[in-house]
Amino acid sequence: MTERRAPSTARRSERARVAILEAAYDLLLDEGFLAMTIEGIAAKAGVGKQTIYRWWPSKSAVVFDAALHAGEQAADSGGLPDTGDLEADLRLVLHAIVDELRDERRSAAQRTIMVESMHDDELAEKVVEHILRPQLELTKDRLRSAVRAGQLDRDTDIDTLPDALYGPIFYRWMLRTQPLTHAFADQILGTTLGVHKVNQRARQGESG
Incomplete structure (x- = not known):
């Protein structure tokens, strides 16, 4: 029988991180900073709100990293x-x-x-x-x-x-x-x- 390996936790975390950054940047462009919320980012990224707060202390922090990620992708x-x-x-x-x-x-x-x-x-x-x-x-x-x-x-x-x-x-x-x-x-x-x-x-x- 072929051994089935459990999904990598690090890989799942990276996918979630990227999804959050991309969701945050999309909402920033579509709604603006004042209108967007952590709850909205979580819903769009398909993660729990606590997942975002585990990595970022505030909305401005995740938005900055989202913009930085978008810039790195375009560089x-x-x-x-x-x-x-x-x-x-x-x-x-x-x-x-x-x-x-x-x-x-x-x-x-x-x-x-x-x-x-x-x-x-x-x-x-x-x-x-x-x-x-x-x-x-x-x-x-x-x-x-x-x-x-x-x-x-x-x-x-x-x-x-x-x-x-x-x-x-x-x-x-x-x-x-x-x-x-x-x-x-x-x-x-x-x-x-x-x-x-x-x-x-x-x-x-x-x-x-």
């Missing part, structure tokens, strides 16, 4: 492109960010998380640790590569340059002061990198 790679053309590589990244923020459903989910993080310190720490800091560090790595290649001035402030690139885009997105477009991203990119290219040319002139 193509672990780093920024490095073709040797810094401006082209950063333009590709900025355009992708603009496209994501212009997606009505995904933008609403991200806006909810950002707003909630303003009065939830634990959620704010998660946003910085798992979303903002990784993106900033990847950008800094790409900028360091450009410095080594002689495309940026050696004195370029690698720590603040990413803020100059991303800050205006998220400012316009959050406050909706004007439409968020690829052209706006290109303008920010050209202005930001142009300053450092001018500095580099000036230094070359001084040394000559």
